[in-house]
Amino acid sequence: MSKIKKRNVIVGQSGGPTAAINSSLAGVFRTAKDRGYAKVYGMIHGIQGFMEGRYVDLSEHIQTGLDAELLKRTPSAYLGSCRYKLPNINEDKELYEKIFKMLDELEIDCFIYIGGNDSMDTIKKLSDYAIISGSEIRFVGCPKTIDNDLALTDHTPGYGSAAKYIGTSVKEIIRDGWSLETAHGQVVIVEIMGRNAGWLTGASVLAKSEDCDGPDAIYLPEIPFDVNAFVDKCKELLKTKASIVMCVSEGIRTAEGKYVSEMTEGVEYVDAFGHKQLTGTATYLSTVVAKEIGCKTRAIELSTLQRAASHCASRIDILEAYEVGGAAMKAADEGDSGKMVVFKRLSDDPYQAGTEVKDVHKIANDERLVPREWITKDGTYVTSEFVTYVRPLIQGDVAPIMVDGIPRHLYVKGFQELL
Ligand code: F6P
Secondary structure, three states, X not given: OOOOOOOEEEEEEOOOXXXXXXXXXXXXXXXXXXXXXXXXXEEOOHHHHHHOOOEEEHHHOOOOHHHHHHHHOOOOOOOOOOOOOOOOHHHOHHHHHHHHHHHHHOOEEEEEEEEOOOOHHHHHHHHHHHHHHOOOOEEEEEEOOOOOOOOOOOOOOOHHHHHHHHHHHHHHHHHHHHOOOXXXXXXXXXXXXXXXXXXXXXXXXXXXXXXXXXXXEEEOOOOOOOHHHHHHHHHHHHOOOOEEEEEEEOOOEOOOOOEHHHHOOOOOOEOOOOOEOOOOHHHHHXXXXXXXXXXXXXXXXXXXXXXXXXXXXXXXXXXXXXXXXXXXXXXXXXXXXXXXXXXXXXXXOOEEEEEEEEEHHHOOOOOOOOOHHHEOOOOOOEOHHHHHHHHHHHOOEOOOOEEOOEEOOOOOOOHHHHO
């Protein structure tokens, strides 16, 4: 669809933040400007904030090349994020009428949403409503999630940087354990995000290198977890090593489907997408190990550090995040709607990948798990195929812009007043 006069674009960020999501925002902004759009609006806190009338004109905030470079290096969601699910169209038609009226008032031609599988539900519903209502606004999704669990794409921006941080941190944890005199042994349990998909936890294998044995075991949520078998494995490993490092996903569950994180007293928080907060898995397991084995234990929850560590970002990831932002904007400009940009890998070594667009209806609300054949038979490690897959995604570095010894970030001035 080519329009004579291009009007405006609106972009939002949704779901869990990453170290690369702002690079996608920079890519959307640059491409919209290069393609002749007048204004690029940014929703504050995604569709939820937009419905409350909260948005900014991004040109007032990203004014120079330096701003854009800072934005690419800034973790978290610059515009603020949300975990909000739109109701089905037939449940609240008025809400859709309101959203489209607001979009029309802002003279929006293209709506870009940067998010994961739950966030793509927003693109799906809004693009469906555009067809029903005869609106010409194009709705396109830009992939993002450290969990790497989006369907139909080789990988998602945000994953490479989180994987690099996890591989690096696990290696440093292992190195720390080397130095200790641990007569009775030490078990370090590292808890890694990813919900029901083991892509992030599997990335702990990257610690394994010429100078490091790597983690002693890796437990992905794709495989039912047995607490007793875990304790036995620790006992076995401690026979030959003073300090062992066990990497576990936050989402490991028993054969009955109970999250290990639910075995401990603690958080019962459920977000608007209906996901339970998974936390405390390592703490619970370290208590059990300490009790059963009587050795020193440590529980390390990488928590938000793994998605905010832009000082350890992957260059490939930051560049690709920028590229998909541009590709999403280009797709919308050229008339696509109800689509999401995906990566298609062309080769592992040398690494090459291109972008395509796919139907968002086949992506929204789905979860792509680690294939069973990329996990060892006994379910306690990942295979060389996993390593071949993840290694290219963590290559290269992005130097932070340091001020007074600390990385500088870009932030929306007056953000608090917009809440
Ligand atoms: O969806 C990405 C993710 O980082 C998951 O891996 C994790 O379970 C979740 O977000 C945590 O979200 P929150 O910080 O909102 O608790």
